[in-house]
Amino acid sequence: MPNRHFNFNVDKVKTKEVLEGLCDYAEKIGVSLMKDDAHVLDNAKGAFYSEEQLILINPNNTPGEKIATTIHELAHATLHNPKLEKQYKELPKGQKEFEAEMTSYLLSKHFGLDTSEKAIHYMASWTDNLKALEDKQLADSLKRVHQTVSKMLKQVEKYTNPHQLGRWKEHGLNFPKAPTKGLSR
Numbered sequence: 001m002p003n004r005h006f007n008f009n010v011d012k013v014k015t016k017e018v019l020e021g022l023c024d025y026a027e028k029i030g031v032s033l034m035k036d037d038a039h040v041l042d043n044a045k046g047a048f049y050s051e052e053q054l055i056l057i058n059p060n061n062t063p064g065e066k067i068a069t070t071i072h073e074l075a076h077a078t079l080h081n082p083k084l085e086k087q088y089k090e091l092p093k094g095q096k097e098f099e100a101e102m103t104s105y106l107l108s109k110h111f112g113l114d115t116s117e118k119a120i121h122y123m124a125s126w127t128d129n130l131k132a133l134e135d136k137q138l139a140d141s142l143k144r145v146h147q148t149v150s151k152m153l154k155q156v157e158k159y160t161n162p163h164q165l166g167r168w169k170e171h172g173l174n175f176p177k178a179p180t181k182g183l184s185r
Helices: 015-029 062-081 093-110 116-127 133-159 164-169
Strands: 030-033 047-051 054-058
Touching: 015 030, 015 062, 030 047, 047 062, 054 062, 062 093, 062 133, 093 116, 093 133
Parallel strands: 030 054
Antiparallel strands: 047 054
16 A cells, blocks of 8 residues: 555654754755645645645654655755756656655664665665666765755754754864873873
8 A cells, every 4th residue: 555654663753853953954945844734645645846845744644754754855855856956857756756765764764763664665666676777877866865864964963962063063073172181091
């Protein structure tokens, strides 16, 4: 069943903080995130509308689906958005879905949400177990996914690890100075 709901375990996920970070990322790239109260999506979990620079999220999604779907659609908004990408070129639908889902899987996993039950099957079905992608396409996709994960991660971690970011900002990229007295070998 393609649009069945998944109850991903969110016990180890800072759900509120991750969603706040994702909303902030959407704002940063100029995309509106909205709940689909008008039921435009029917059974779909979410969609990115490039003309409107809008992402709709299905209000019936489980908490884990809400995070994973928001990341997936933000990946489309980042990777497959003619208004954002300077060198935008149309990609095959399967390649776009692979990139968005891989981004969602990696970011979700980083924040403690294991979506592999859905993500692996989803990516395999869109790419015929990667056979639909030539080696160059796959390499290009993985590079683009890596760059997108890095961008999104930087933004979301401001909400999930605010104390860590603040601590290291004080000292720049250098280690803090060690005390000069009282140390011995």
